[in-house]
Amino acid sequence: MIPARRAPRLRKKKGSYYADFYDRHRGRKWVALGTKNQRDAQRRFIELSDAYMRGDYDPWQEQRPRLMRLARAIDEHMAMRRREGQAERTIQTRAGLFRRFAETLPPEIAVIDVRPEHVRDFVYQPHFTEHSRATHYARLRTFFNWCRSQGYTDHNPCDEVRPPRKPRPKINYLTPAQLDRLLEAIEAHHALHGRPDRDLRWYADVVRFTAGSGLRLGELCALKWKDVHLAERLIVVRSDAEHRTKSGDSRIVQIAPMAAEVLHRLSGGREMPGEAYVFRGPRSDRLSYELTSRLFRKYRRLAKLPESLTFHSLRKTYGTVLASAGVPIRSIQKLLGHSDVRITAQVYADVLSTALREQVEGAFERFEE
Missing domain, CATH: 1.10.150.130 (Tyrosine recombinase, N-terminal domain)
Structure with a gap:
């Protein structure tokens, strides 16, 4: 027998979350939770559900808005x-x-x-x-x-309001030649202006690791040695009370060989303290967000690279290399920590289509042999 009233259910449709209410006498009612973030949706859903089960909230009855400036x-x-x-x-x-x-x-x-x-x-x-x-x-x-x-x-x-046309994003990533020029600029600047108490080459490690891991700058600054698994070339990007990732979720990232080499060099083959930060600033035990971003602009100018390139372009470099190699789009989504695969597909659309075309052509060349 179908109950006259059942507990609400959390639903997802087209990326947005809803509370699904059912009453045999009044039918079904979906109430928008106003978010595409799973954690926000769960919190709001629990609030509405509790009020509904107590009888303090009626989704079928029009609620009068409270006056709020x-x-x-x-x-x-x-x-x-x-x-x-x-x-x-x-x-x-x-x-x-x-x-x-x-x-x-x-x-x-x-x-x-x-x-x-x-x-x-x-x-x-x-x-x-x-x-x-x-x-x-x-x-x-x-x-x-x-x-x-x-x-x-x-x-x-x-x-x-008619939604504005969303332009297809241009991927501002560094080519291998541009990455080499940037690293050469850092080394050259250190050779001219380096001091015994301030080794500027630490920034080259930051650049190499980011291009080989795809981490966001905030994630890079928060990375600790306890989340590094060098033997497997894996790192854990945690989302917790100390640092929340953009999507709100933790993830495991497979890093490139050049990123693993940086970690090997920094650890020197020793077991590092788990709570210590992997990357340190020149005068602190933790990487500075502002300094890291500012230095990228400085070395970009010295390397005579396009001004459209930012520190975030290093993350795009990682994603572009994966997409060009034909790595499945959902794998790229998980590695980069995108909340929705559509974000990945939109950003790397051109690269993915080129890689797919080359894979199809290669497959049929082998078929026709």
Whole structure:
């Protein structure tokens, strides 16, 4: 016999999460949780489920939005992000965008009073690039979905705004020749300006390892020796209270031989203290995010490389090498720690299609022999 009322279920559709409610007399009701992040969705689902089972929440009944000022909602959203362990740098970037948006609206405006034309006028400003428009739209949409899940509004104003065309991302990776030029620039600079108390060549190890592991800069700075398994050429990228990865998940990464050589050289064949950081700055026991990024720009100029290349391009180098070699897309997704395989497919679309074409041609050349 089908029960008149069953416990809600967590569902996922097209990358977004929903709470699925069922009542035999009123039917089924899906309630959007306003997030594509699994951990956020599980937390919000538990809150709604508990309220539903207590009788404090009725998904079939229209909930009246609580009056909430936009500025305060932004502060609450950022506080929620901090509680969930998101990087402070990311929080500040998002907060800056939301506050710039709020500055274009009447003072003390409530969340429920934000209209589609407000979003449209902000996102489609003439001086924004296509990439900026797409990014701003996506982040505002996520924010207002969260506002809706909190009961601050009954609609998302972004839903009635035409999404900006998302340009196909250009992969800014380093070719083998460019990587060699960058490393030569570091060595040459050390030869001219190195001091006994400050060996600048440590940065060459950072560059080699990143290109051979695909780690994000924050993940690189947080890497400890306890997560290094040299015999298998594996490292564990942890997501915990001390450092949360972008996707919120831990992963295992197979590193390239050149990255393994860096670890062998740094350890000197000794067993290293597990809690010690793998990479150290010139005057600290941990790599500095800001210094590492700044030095890349410096050596990029010395090597006369394109300004479009950033430290993150080293990560793209790792992904591009894998895609060019025909490594399955889902394997690349797991190694890079992308939350969705579609991100991997979009970023490396051209490389993947070229590799696939070469594999098909090679397969039929062998078939016809």
